[in-house]
Amino acid sequence: MDFTNLFNNLTIKADNLELAMDILPHKDTLFSSKIKELDEDVKELKNLELLLKEAIKQQNKHIKDEYSEVKGIIENVNEKMLFLLTEIDKIEPEKKTVHNPFTELNSPAPKLFDRLQANPAFSELNTPRMSIDQYAKSPFAKKKNSTKLQLKFSDFEAEITAEQFDKIPSYIRGRIPLHDLQNFLDEIVIKCFNSKYELYYKNRTCLKPSDYNLQLFYKEQASYFEGHKFITLGDLARIMGKNVDKKDEKFLQCLRFLHLIKEARKNSATCYIWIEK
Incomplete structure (x- = not known):
């Protein structure tokens, strides 16, 4: 130790x-x-x-x-x-619409004036609706247009329902939404029909020389499909201010599938016939 x-x-x-x-x-x-x-x-x-x-x-x-x-x-x-x-x-019971989920594709489409947002044609003249035949016999065909408001005929009114739109194959409609297709129908196709047949039945004394020449051209084309109302690719281009492109052709293809218009050719002109309901 x-x-x-x-x-x-x-x-x-x-x-x-x-x-x-x-x-x-x-x-x-x-x-x-x-x-x-x-x-x-x-x-x-x-x-x-x-x-x-x-x-x-x-x-x-x-x-x-x-x-x-x-x-x-x-x-x-x-x-x-x-x-x-x-x-x-209570005030407007007549505006109620009954929804039928079994509406067939070729059944009559609701009229444009039945839509809540639609502006009645001829509202400034206190005439809610007017057909082309009524217009042709009325004093309005002899009156110069004092405003830029284009007449709207009851002959060309249609609304695409969601059920109808869903029946369009995806390879035809692509990514086009329903509101774009309806807008093309209202603002391009129907507007083109209205413009053409307003001018077609206008009295000659109310027309400028350029409009009168166009009216004569329309009347020459009338024999293409007698008894039917139609427009051409040229008419659409005139309304749009440009040539019909691929997107416009897709819109037209959708409208043909829905049996709202029918495509036909006559004298090298591509025409779109309004299908009567």
Whole structure:
């Protein structure tokens, strides 16, 4: 046994004990300041915790109040809408339409004037509807157009239903949406028919030389398909202000599939015949 190391260790322990005996009487003086700082930190943290809880409580109350207010406004608006719909049903019961999911493709399409958003033709003349035959015998055929408003004939009115549109094969319609196809029908094809037959039956004395020449051309073409109303690719190009492109041809193909128009050729002219319903 190494007595030297043993005595050295005992000496170190004795020194540590002696140092501890010197420090212990002064313990309160040495640590009191640190303990006080820690107590103050704990109190501050508790105060912050209370403030945070109060802030969260106030925020929740504010959000609930806003939710209640918005909910009340929505309920009020819904009540007003229900009231208005009820009143509309009382005032205009004739505008209600019955939806038939089994409508055949070749059944008559709803007339344009039945649509809620449609502007009645001849509204400025207090004449809701007029056929081409009525127009040809009326004083309007002898009157110069004082406005740019184009006449709308009841002979050329059609609305494509969602059921009809869904029956068009995807390889024909591609990515064309229903509203684009309806817009092409209304703003290009039907407008072209209206423009042509308004001019066709116009009195000669009301026409400019260029319009009169076009009228003579229309009357020469009348023998192509007697008893039928039709337009040509040239007529469509005149309405659009450009040649018919691939997208326009796709629209026309969809309308042919829906049996609204029929394509035919005569004397090297491509014609589109309106199919009577």
